[in-house]
Amino acid sequence: MRSIFLEKLNWREVKKAMQEGVDTVVFAVGSTEQHGPHLPLACDTLIGESLAELVAKRLGNAFVAPAVRVGCSQHHMTFAGTISIEPPVLQEILLSYLQTLFQHGFARVVMIPSHGGNFATVGEVARIGREKWPDKQVITFADLTLLINASFKVSAEDGVSNGAAGVHAGEVETSILLLRHPDLVDMSRAEEGYTGEFTPIIPDLMKHGIARVSANGVLGDPRKASAERGKRYLQAWVDLIIAEIERTHAVA
Numbered sequence: 001m002r003s004i005f006l007e008k009l010n011w012r013e014v015k016k017a018m019q020e021g022v023d024t025v026v027f028a029v030g031s032t033e034q035h036g037p038h039l040p041l042a043c044d045t046l047i048g049e050s051l052a053e054l055v056a057k058r059l060g061n062a063f064v065a066p067a068v069r070v071g072c073s074q075h076h077m078t079f080a081g082t083i084s085i086e087p088p089v090l091q092e093i094l095l096s097y098l099q100t101l102f103q104h105g106f107a108r109v110v111m112i113p114s115h116g117g118n119f120a121t122v123g124e125v126a127r128i129g130r131e132k133w134p135d136k137q138v139i140t141f142a143d144l145t146l147l148i149n150a151s152f153k154v155s156a157e158d159g160v161s162n163g164a165a166g167v168h169a170g171e172v173e174t175s176i177l178l179l180r181h182p183d184l185v186d187m188s189r190a191e192e193g194y195t196g197e198f199t200p201i202i203p204d205l206m207k208h209g210i211a212r213v214s215a216n217g218v219l220g221d222p223r224k225a226s227a228e229r230g231k232r233y234l235q236a237w238v239d240l241i242i243a244e245i246e247r248t249h250a251v252a
Contacts, residue, residue, distance in 0.1 A: 004056050006063040014104075017063075023107040024062035026052045029094065029122050031071035031115035034079035036169035036218040038190040040181075041081050043173055045069045048114030050180050054238045055110060059245070062110075065101070068093060072117040078211040087121045094125040098138065108137035110245060116167065117206075119144045141244045148198075150236045158229060163195030166220015168210065170195075174222035175230035182227065190225070193218025 001017050003009055006025065009017075028048025035043040045067050056062040073084040085093075094111065101109050109129075113122040123142030130138050141147070151172045155165035165171045170193065177185045194201075194214040201213050210217055 004053070004062065004064050006065045014063075018105060022061045022063060024056075024059055024110065025065045025101050025106050025108070026056045026059070026062055026110040026112065027065040027097075028052045028067040028112045028114050029071060029090075029118045030067050030069055031073050031118065032069055033071075033073040033076040033082040033084070033115070034169075034217045035173065036191065036193065036216055036222065038186045038188075038222055039169050039174060039177055040184045042069070042184075043169070043177060044071070044115040046181055046184070047173065047176050048112055050176070050234060051112050051114060051237060051241065052110075054234060055112065055241050055245075058238060058242055059110075065097075068097070071113075071115045072121060073115070075117065075206050075209045076217070078209050079217050090118065090121050091125055091128075094122065095128065095132075098125070098129050098133070102133055102136050106136075108139065110241070111138075111140040112241060113140065113142060116144055137248060139245050139248045141241045143240075147237060147240060150240055151233055154229065154232045154236050157232075158226075160224050160229075161195070162198075164221035164224050166193070166195070166218070166222075167198050168217075168219040169193065170218060170220015170222055171224045171229075172220065172233055174225035175227065176233055177230070178225055179227040179230035179234070187223075187225070190222040191216050191218060192221040192223065195219075195221055 030045025030048040032041050052064045056064045070083050076082040113119045119142045126138050126140040152162045
């Protein structure tokens with residue numbers, strides 16, 4: 001194929017690739033929301049697009065479809081520029097997305113949520129999709145805790161604490177953006193945010209917003225970020241997603 005990115009091809013190229021065995025589509029479900037004073041609003045979507053590309057290349061015979069660029073980000077609405085849609089709306093969007101892909105004859109779709117607020121909805125869409133299209137494979141990796149723990153394992157190897165690694169605009173996400181989109185990272189504006197225990201604050205954060213615990217919108221300390229570590233974070237996440245795809249395929 002000239003490209004694995006679906007939107008860069010014409011319809012005849014897509015049809016020919018499918019006839020030659022390309023039966024899988026991978027796409028990210030990201031967000032447009034604040035990521036502190038040093039990262040772009042597209043951070044989650046950009047990370048998701050990187051994951052989708054790497055997963056598609058690992059799978060082979062797979063296209064990367066356009067990411068869903070707005071997600072469930074109500075808890076970030078205190079910060080200017082954030083755009084959010086409600087979970088039922090996102091669910092309908094994703095089901096319609098799946099419907100069109102399967103209508104064309106694709107056999108497998110992999111959805112990659114790259115924003116924490118989307119995980120539950122994407123997981124539910126995958127469940128509904130398997131019931132609605134029993135002859136197709138609808139796959140996602142929607143275990144946010146396992147993903148975070150995989151990140152912390154990588155950061156710990158370099159002596160970066162869980163609090164600094166963070167779960168939003170901290171060292172982890174900043175490292176990945178330094179690797180993939182360094183031109184969009186302004187390390188001169190990087191600031192430490194909330195670096196305490198994350199699990200206890202999640203219910204309050206989701207109900208009242210992230211500004212309740214972090215005035216700059218950061219959960220972590222991005223000042224410790226490195227592009228080299230960003231590569232290892234992506235690799236760890238891709239390994240988790242590939243393992244889930246293999247497990248789902250074995251079950252099917």
